[in-house]
Amino acid sequence: MPSTVLHVAFALLLAAGLLGSDFDRRAAAVVAAATVFPDLDVFVALVVESAHRAAFHTLLLPGTLATLLWWDARRPESWLRGRYDDYGVRVAWVALAGYVVAGVGLDLFTALGANPLYPLYDQFVEIGGRAGYSTADGLYQTFVNVTFESAPAPDGSAGNATGGGGGAPSVDVGQQGSTEEVHVASGVDPQRGSDAGAERVFPVVYRGWHVTLILAGVAATWWRLRDADD
Structure with missing residues (x-):
């Protein structure tokens, strides 16, 4: 499964290409934070059974945020543009892209997939x-x-x-089952029910192409930030 490191590296690679000269340390931090957010549902799984890859991997959440962002950006007195100018609007859109494409998208193509319409429609989907x-x-x-x-x-x-x-x-389309049938293991919640004695794994890379993507993300981020500092 993709690690959080891989998710962030992919998102920063996207941001470096989409933001161009607007890519700076603050933009990188915002995009990285938005991309990490979906994986925080591993902690929700400690309270709600099998909520990992469901609670914050639902596309209903970024869809709602995208609607609000679009509505605010069209207003003559946009709150976001008033505080951060057009730079803030662009960074916000790219952060949402990082959330959807790098944060949720990568997981949809891995084992057991994600639950993209939870809780409206409780079904894990693995696209393969x-x-x-x-x-x-x-x-x-x-x-x-x-x-x-x-x-x-x-x-x-x-x-x-x-x-x-x-x-x-x-x-x-790769339906795997509901949260009552599917449990996606994580280092925080490795198995359904009691975790006593269970092995906890916190991956960084599982495949060779993971290394390639991480190195590409690091290189693109370094290059863009170097230009921003000049």
């Missing part, structure tokens, strides 16, 4: 699959699978499940 072109099958993708169950035959048999015969569609 492949996409490409094959000389045998043409363009293909396996991220979203749609199947149709045909209506029962007149004799009461189930019919052909792969046919389109008017049956209800079934969409598979």
Whole structure:
């Protein structure tokens, strides 16, 4: 699973590219804080069972913040622009991008995924699959699978499940189950129920590409901050 270090490195890489000359130490701190926030639901899981990757990984929260930010930025007397000028508005939008893309997005593509519509719709989703072109099958993708169950035959048999015969569609986007069925382990809450004697793991990197992304984020941040100090 992505570590908090990886989340922040990815977010700072995005911020360095999106903010350009506006990327400074304060902007880096705001973006990093917004990106770390989703992972703080590991502490909520100590009170609410299996709330990790659900409580603060829900897209309903940044969606609400984005609506408020959009509303405030359009007002003639914008509170955010009045305090921090256009710089503050840009940093706020990039911080939200860090929250959604680096904070929640990376987790959606890892084991057990995240619960993006919690608590409105309690379902962990793990987005995984492949996409490409094959000389045998043409363009293909396996991220979203749609199947149709045909209506029962007149004799009461189930019919052909792969046919389109008017049956209800079934969409598979990597559903894993609800918070009652899925528990995403963390160093703070390693297992459901009592944690006595459980191993606590606080990862930094699990894959080689994690190292590449972390180094890229560190390099981009250093380069931009160096320019800001000049």
